[in-house]
Amino acid sequence: MDSGPVNVxxxxxxxxxxxxxxxxxxxxxxxxxxxxxxxxxxxxxxxRYRDFLATDLPGFGYIRGVSxxxxxxxxxxxxxxxxxxxxxxxxxxxxxxxxxxREVVERWESRGHIPVDVEMVDxxxxxxxxxxxxxxxxxxxxxxxxxxxxISEKTGVPECRIIPSIARDGDVAGLKSALRNFLSERxxxxxxxxxx
Ligand SMILES: Nc1nc2c(ncn2[C@@H]2O[C@H](COP(=O)(O)OP(=O)(O)OP(=O)(O)O)[C@@H](O)[C@H]2O)c(=O)[nH]1
Ligand SMILES: [Mg+2]
Numbered sequence: 001m002d003s004g005p006v007n008v009x010x011x012x013x014x015x016x017x018x019x020x021x022x023x024x025x026x027x028x029x030x031x032x033x034x035x036x037x038x039x040x041x042x043x044x045x046x047x048r049y050r051d052f053l054a055t056d057l058p059g060f061g062y063i064r065g066v067s068x069x070x071x072x073x074x075x076x077x078x079x080x081x082x083x084x085x086x087x088x089x090x091x092x093x094x095x096x097x098x099x100x101x102r103e104v105v106e107r108w109e110s111r112g113h114i115p116v117d118v119e120m121v122d123x124x125x126x127x128x129x130x131x132x133x134x135x136x137x138x139x140x141x142x143x144x145x146x147x148x149x150x151i152s153e154k155t156g157v158p159e160c161r162i163i164p165s166i167a168r169d170g171d172v173a174g175l176k177s178a179l180r181n182f183l184s185e186r187x188x189x190x191x192x193x194x195x196x
Contacts, residue, residue, distance in 0.1 A: 007051040008188060009088045010179065013078065013120055014095035015104075016059030017134040021045065022167040023095055027176055029196030032056060035063070042074075044081070049194035053088075055192040057081065061116055066100075082127065091133045091182060092124040093175070094155075098147050098164070099140035105154050121155045130182065133157050134175050138164040 012020045021032045021041055032045040045056035060075045082089065096117055108115040114122075122132050131156055141147045144164060152159045163174045176195055183191050 003107055004051060006048075006053040008037045008156045008170045008183075009053045009055060009085060010089050010093060011055045011082060011085075011089055012095060012134075013082075014059060014134075015061040015097070015116060016040075018059065018095045019165075020059060020095045021056050023093075023134055023136060023165060023172055023175065024054065024067075026167050026170055026172040027179070027195055028054055033058055047071045047194070050191060052188075052191045052194050054194070055081075079123070082123070086127040086129065089127070089129050090186065091130045091132060091179065092120075093134050093179075094120050094124070095134040095136050096151065097137045098135040098151070099137050101135075101147070101154075102150055106159040115154070118155055120162060121157060131155075131157055131161065131181075132175065132178060132182075133162045134172075135162055135164045136167050139166045139169070142155075 012024050014020050017035070021034045024045060024047070025032050025034070030047050033040055041056060041058045044058065047054040057078050058074050060078055094117060101117070105115045109149040120130050121133070133151060135151055136150060138144060148159060148162050148164060152162050163178050164174045165175055180192050180195060183189065
């Protein structure tokens with residue numbers, strides 16, 4: 001039944017250890033490996049429903065205990081995967097750790113670099129993929145409003161597309177409804193059953 005072509009795909013991307021796999025399993029009700037250590041997801045996790053596919057990509061950025069060369073290969077894989085499937089990828093969910101986001105951005109900017117999360121958002125936009133930012137680990141943030149505003153300012157994604165979550169505690173309701181609304185607006189309410 002689910003063996004025909006995939007026409008609609010959502011990808012979940014972001015730095016290592018931000019909670020991508022936790023978000024993914026909460027949204028779709030599937031068990032995937034979640035880790036204490038960064039670099040838990042080495043190859044993607046897939047969830048299929050009719051002609052819809054959700055893909056939990058490996059994390060990018062520094063991975064502890066893993067060579068720089070391997071990290072580069074993971075990054076190349078992610079970029080190639082998204083480019084090759086861009087025609088069917090309707091949405092990219094960039095998951096971030098709301099607590100460490102500011103610190104990471106400041107570190108990269110102080111070195112004159114573009115933060116990888118920002119780079120990923122721009123990369124998706126260039127491919128005409130709709131971007132949602134999942135601001136995860138909100139339990140570790142004191143001032144939610146300030147944190148969400150900062151994320152919006154740095155990524156250039158409007159605040160209505162910056163969606164807070166605490167995936168560890170099962171709180172992904174905001175992201176779930178945003179993605180469901182998006183499918184409905186795009187004429188595919190038949191795919192709403194993909195969500196838990
Ligand atoms: N405090 C807190 N921890 C969380 C939250 N969501 C996930 N975590 C924890 O973050 C750690 C990493 O979670 P994963 O889902 O494996 O992260 P990932 O982004 O898939 O990691 P990689 O596959 O290595 O890229 C785990 O210990 C989770 O329990 C959250 O909302 N709050
Ligand atoms: Mg993972």
